Amino acid sequence: xxxxxxxxxxxxxxxxxxxxxxxxxxxxxxxxxxxxxxxxxxxxxxxxxxxxxxxxxxxxxxxxxxxxxxxxxxxxxxxxxxxxxxxxxxxxxxxxxxxxxxxxxxxxxxxxxxxxxxxxxxxxxxxxxxxxxxxxxxxxxxxxxxxxxxxxxxxxxxxxxxxxxxxxxxxxxxxxxxxxxxxxxxxxxxxxxxxxxxxxxxxxxxxxxxxxxxxxxxxxxxxxxxxxxxxxxxxxxxxxxxxxxxxxxxxxxxxxxxxxxxxxxxxxxxxxxxxxxxxxxxxxxxxxxxxxxxxxxxxxxxxxxxxxxxxxxxxxxxxxxxxxxxxxxxxxxxxxxxxxxxxxxxxxxxxxxxxxxxxxxxxxxxxxxxxxxxxxxxxxxxxxxxxxxxxxxxxxxxxxxxxxxxxxxxxxxxxxxxxxxxxxxxxxxxxxxxxxxxxxxxxxxxxxxxxxxxxxxxxxxxxxxxxxxxxxxxxxxxxxxxxxxxxxxxxxxxxxxxxxxxxxxxxxxxxxxxxxxxxxxxxxxxxxxxxxxxxxxxxxxxxxxxxxxxxxxxxxxxxxxxxxxxxxxxxxxxxxxxxxxxxxxxxxxxxxxxxxxxxxxxxxxxxxxxxxxxxxxxxxxxxxxxxxxxxxxxxxxxxxxxxxxxxxxxxxxxxxxxxxxxxxxxxxxxxxxxxxxxxxxxxxxxxxxxxxxxxxxxxxxxxxxxxxxxxxxxxxxxxxxxxxxxxxxxxxxxxxxxxxxxxxxxxxxxxxxxxxxxxxxxxxxxxxxxxxxxxxxxxxxxxxxxxxxxxxxxxxxxxxxxxxxxxxxxxxxxxxxxxxxxxxxxxxxxxxxxxxxxxxxxxxxxxxxxxxxxxxxxxxxxxxxxxx
Numbered sequence: 001x002x003x004x005x006x007x008x009x010x011x012x013x014x015x016x017x018x019x020x021x022x023x024x025x026x027x028x029x030x031x032x033x034x035x036x037x038x039x040x041x042x043x044x045x046x047x048x049x050x051x052x053x054x055x056x057x058x059x060x061x062x063x064x065x066x067x068x069x070x071x072x073x074x075x076x077x078x079x080x081x082x083x084x085x086x087x088x089x090x091x092x093x094x095x096x097x098x099x100x101x102x103x104x105x106x107x108x109x110x111x112x113x114x115x116x117x118x119x120x121x122x123x124x125x126x127x128x129x130x131x132x133x134x135x136x137x138x139x140x141x142x143x144x145x146x147x148x149x150x151x152x153x154x155x156x157x158x159x160x161x162x163x164x165x166x167x168x169x170x171x172x173x174x175x176x177x178x179x180x181x182x183x184x185x186x187x188x189x190x191x192x193x194x195x196x197x198x199x200x201x202x203x204x205x206x207x208x209x210x211x212x213x214x215x216x217x218x219x220x221x222x223x224x225x226x227x228x229x230x231x232x233x234x235x236x237x238x239x240x241x242x243x244x245x246x247x248x249x250x251x252x253x254x255x256x257x258x259x260x261x262x263x264x265x266x267x268x269x270x271x272x273x274x275x276x277x278x279x280x281x282x283x284x285x286x287x288x289x290x291x292x293x294x295x296x297x298x299x300x301x302x303x304x305x306x307x308x309x310x311x312x313x314x315x316x317x318x319x320x321x322x323x324x325x326x327x328x329x330x331x332x333x334x335x336x337x338x339x340x341x342x343x344x345x346x347x348x349x350x351x352x353x354x355x356x357x358x359x360x361x362x363x364x365x366x367x368x369x370x371x372x373x374x375x376x377x378x379x380x381x382x383x384x385x386x387x388x389x390x391x392x393x394x395x396x397x398x399x400x401x402x403x404x405x406x407x408x409x410x411x412x413x414x415x416x417x418x419x420x421x422x423x424x425x426x427x428x429x430x431x432x433x434x435x436x437x438x439x440x441x442x443x444x445x446x447x448x449x450x451x452x453x454x455x456x457x458x459x460x461x462x463x464x465x466x467x468x469x470x471x472x473x474x475x476x477x478x479x480x481x482x483x484x485x486x487x488x489x490x491x492x493x494x495x496x497x498x499x500x501x502x503x504x505x506x507x508x509x510x511x512x513x514x515x516x517x518x519x520x521x522x523x524x525x526x527x528x529x530x531x532x533x534x535x536x537x538x539x540x541x542x543x544x545x546x547x548x549x550x551x552x553x554x555x556x557x558x559x560x561x562x563x564x565x566x567x568x569x570x571x572x573x574x575x576x577x578x579x580x581x582x583x584x585x586x587x588x589x590x591x592x593x594x595x596x597x598x599x600x601x602x603x604x605x606x607x608x609x610x611x612x613x614x615x616x617x618x619x620x621x622x623x624x625x626x627x628x629x630x631x632x633x634x635x636x637x638x639x640x641x642x643x644x645x646x647x648x649x650x651x652x653x654x655x656x657x658x659x660x661x662x663x664x665x666x667x668x669x670x671x672x673x674x675x676x677x678x679x680x681x682x683x684x685x686x687x688x689x690x691x692x693x694x695x696x697x698x699x700x701x702x703x704x705x706x707x708x709x710x711x712x713x714x715x716x717x718x719x720x721x722x723x724x725x726x727x728x729x730x731x732x733x734x735x736x737x738x739x740x741x742x743x744x745x746x747x748x749x750x751x752x753x754x755x756x757x758x759x760x761x762x763x764x765x766x767x768x769x770x771x772x773x774x775x776x777x778x779x780x781x782x783x784x785x786x787x788x789x790x791x792x793x794x795x796x797x798x799x800x801x802x803x804x805x806x807x808x809x810x811x812x813x814x815x816x817x818x819x820x821x822x823x824x825x826x827x828x829x830x831x832x833x834x835x836x837x838x839x840x841x842x843x844x845x846x847x848x849x850x851x852x853x854x855x856x857x858x859x860x861x862x863x864x865x866x867x868x
Contacts, residue, residue: 600640
C-alpha cells in the first residue's frame with residue numbers, strides 16, 4: 001500500500017501498485033468462516049469443508065480466493081436458497097482458485113461452500129504432520145501466507161472475519177483451537193469424535209489454529225482468564241515455569257493496556273515439530289518445545305528468561321497483531337517490532353534482577369549490525385510475493401522496530417507513549433491499521449513531532465551516525481553534533497539520508513541528561529554548568545544510532561568507564577567502537593584500549609559483548625606471530641576475574657556472578673585454551689554425563705562446548721547419547737549443538753552426517769548446519785558437505801526461515817573464493833525467501849576480508865606496543 005505523506009524531502013519512496021502484487025480483489029470480502037477439518041493421522045491426510053459468508057460490492061460470475069496444494073472436490077455459491085455449482089480453476093503460480101458460476105452473483109451477501117482434501121505435509125507449513133517420539137500430531141502454522149494450504153480463504157491480513165472451527169479426530173485425541181470447546185460428541189464413526197469450538201472475534205486468516213493429538217495441559221488462570229500450558233504427555237510436567245510466567249505476564253499486560261485481554265481464554269501449546277520459535281495464533285499460541293518447556297529443578301537462567309520473554313512477546317501480539325492487525329505485510333513491524341519492544345517490559349517490572357535494560361541494548365546492537373549493511377531495507381518495505389513477505393521477518397522488523405520504539409518512548413515519556421498506544425488500539429480494535437495510524441496516535445498523545453521522527457526511521461533504510469565534538473568557552477561546554485549515514489563498508493560520500501534523531505547528552509557537569517532532536521546535518525548546543533572532560537551522547541543507551549567521539553572525549557570515558565557509565569551505556573560505547581573498527585574508520589587498538597578497562601566489569605552481558613569480539617579477532621586477525629601474544633592479553637585481562645570467581649559454583653553466588661563466571665571461563669577455555677580451564681571443563685562434563693555431579697545450568701552450555709572443542713571420539717559418543725536420551729529440551733540441545741564444535745576431522749564428518757538422519761528434526765537442521773560455520777576447524781568441510789548433499793538437505797532446510805538461517809551462517813567465511821562460491825551456489829539453487837539474505841551474507845564476507853586486511857597489521861602494532 002502507499003503511505004500518504006512524506007515527512008522530509010530526503011525521504012524518497014516508491015511503492016508498487018496493489019494490482020501488481022499477488023493480491024485479491026476487494027470486491028468480495030469474507031464475513032464469517034465455518035471450517036471443518038477431518039484429520040486422518042494414520043494416513044497423514046485430512047479432508048475439509050469450508051463455508052464462507054461473503055459480501056460482494058458488485059455482481060460477478062467469478063470469485064477468486066487463495067488455495068494451495070488443496071484438491072478441491074466440490075464447490076458452490078449460494079444466495080439465499082439458490083445454490084449454483086461452481087467450476088474451479090486453480091493457479092498454483094499465484095496460489096489462487098477461481099470459482100466460476102453460470103449466472104452472476106448479485107451484489108450483497110452470498111455463501112461459498114467448498115469441499116477438499118489434502119496431505120498433512122512435512123514442510124511445517126499450513127496444516128502439517130508433526131512427529132513426536134512415539135506418534136504423530138496435526139498442527140497448523142499459517143503465518144504469513146499459509147492459511148491457503150489448510151483451507152480455501154481470503155488469505156490477506158485485511159480480510160478479517162469470524163471463524164467457527166470443527167475438528168473430527170480419532171477417539172482419544174484432543175483438539176485445541178482459537179475458541180473454547182463447546183461440544184464433543186461421538187462419531188461420525190465408532191472410532192472417531194467431533195469437537196466444536198466457539199466462534200472467534202474478527203481476525204485475519206493467518207491466526208487460525210488447530211492442534212490435534214494426545215496433548216495434556218497444566219491449568220492456571222490470571223484475572224479470571226483460563227490459561228493452559230499444553231504438551232505431549234511425556235513433557236506435560238515441563239510446563240510449570242511457563243504457566244507461572246504466563247500468569248504473571250497476563251496480569252501485567254491487562255494493566256498496561258486499557259482493553260482487557262480480548263479472547264476469553266489462552267492455550268499455549270508446545271509442538272514437537274515447529275519451524276518458528278512461537279506463533280501468536282489468537283488465544284492458541286503454538287511453540288517450539290525448547291522455547292516453552294523446561295525442568296523446573298535444572299533450568300538455566302537463560303532458559304527462564306527465554307520462556308518469560310517469548311511469552312511476553314507472543315501474548316503482547318494478542319493486542320498488537322491479533323486485535324489490531326497491519327493492513328498489509330509491508331507494515332509487519334507494527335506486529336513484530338511492537339511485540340519485541342513489549343517482550344522485556346513485564347520482566348523489567350517483575351524481575352528487576354534480570355537487568356533487562358542491558359538485554360534491550362543487545363537487541364539494539366543486533367539491529368544496528370544488520371542495518372549497517374548496504375543491502376538492508378527500510379522497516380516499512382514493499383513486499384508482493386510470499387517469498388518477499390517471509391524475507392522481512394528479520395532483525396529490521398523485529399529488533400530495529402523495537403529499538404526505534406524504545407528511543408521514541410524515552411523521548412516522549414512512558415506515560416504519553418502508553419496513552420498513544422492505547423488510543424491506537426481503541427481506535428482500530430478488531431480492524432487493521434497502518435504506520436500512518438500509529439504515527440498519528442503517538443503524535444497526538446505526546447504533543448511532540450513523533451510522526452516526523454518515526455517517519456525518518458521507518459521509511460528509510462540505514463543507521464544514523466552522530467559525530468560528537470566539544471569545546472570549552474566561558475566556563476561552559478559546547479557540543480557539536482553532526483549526522484550522516486553509518487555503513488559497514490565505510491563509504492558514505494553519496495548518501496543523502498537525514499534523520500530526526502532524539503539524542504540525550506550526559507556529561508560530568510550535568511545532574512540529568514540534556515535531550516534534543518537532531519534535525520539538521522549539524523547542530524551545536526551548550527551543555528552543563530561548567531566545562532566537562534567528557535560527553536556521552538546516548539544517555540541510557542536508548543538511541544538508535546552510532547556515535548563517533550573525538551579522541552579527546554574517549555580517553556576520560558575509558559579511564560573510569562564502569563563508574564562513569566551505566567551498563568547499557570557501556571554496552572553502547574564499546575559496540576560503537578567495534579563498529580568503527582569494522583568499517584575501517586578506527587584501528588583495532590582503539591577498541592582494545594577501551595575494553596582493557598573492563599577487566600573488573602560486573603555486568604556479565606557487557607563483558608560478554610566486549611569479550612565476544614575477541615573470538616573474531618582470534619579467528620580472523622591473528623597469525624602464527626601474534627596469536628600467542630593475543631592469548632596472553634586475553635588471559636591477563638580475564639585471569640584476575642577467574643581467580644576471584646573460581647571455576648566451581650560457590651554458596652551465595654548470585655545469578656550475575658554465575659553468569660560472569662561463564663563468560664570468563666568460556667573465553668579462557670575457548671580462546672586462550674587455558675590448560676587448567678580446559679581440564680576442569682572436561683572433568684565436569686564427564687562427571688555430568690556419567691550421572692554424577694550435575695553442571696551448573698548457567699554455565700553448562702559453555703563448559704560442554706569447551707569440552708567438545710578439545711574432545712575425542714568417546715566424548716562425542718557420550719554427547720550424542722545424552723542428546724538422544726535427554727528428558728528436557730534444554731539438555732537435548734545443549735549436547736546436540738555441542739557436536740558441531742569438535743575439531744577432529746573424523747568427528748566433524750560424523751556430526752555432519754547426523755544432519756541426514758531422520759533423528760535430526762527438520763525444524764533443527766538449518767540451525768544445526770549453520771553452527772558448523774562458526775567452527776574454524778569445520779567451516780570448509782561443512783560447506784562442502786551442504787553442497788554435496790543439497791538434494792537431501794533442501795527439504796529440511798527450506799522450511800519457514802530455515803534457509804535464511806543457513807545462509808546467514810555462511811557469513812562466517814572470510815575469503816574472496818568462499819564469497820564467490822556462496823554467491824554462485826545460490827544463483828543456481830534459488831531460495832525465494834533468502835535472496836536478500838544471500839546478498840547480505842556476501843556483503844558481510846566482503847567486510848571480513850577488508851577488516852582482516854586492515855586490522856591484522858593493526859593488531860600486530862598494538863600487541864608490539866604493549867610489550868615495549
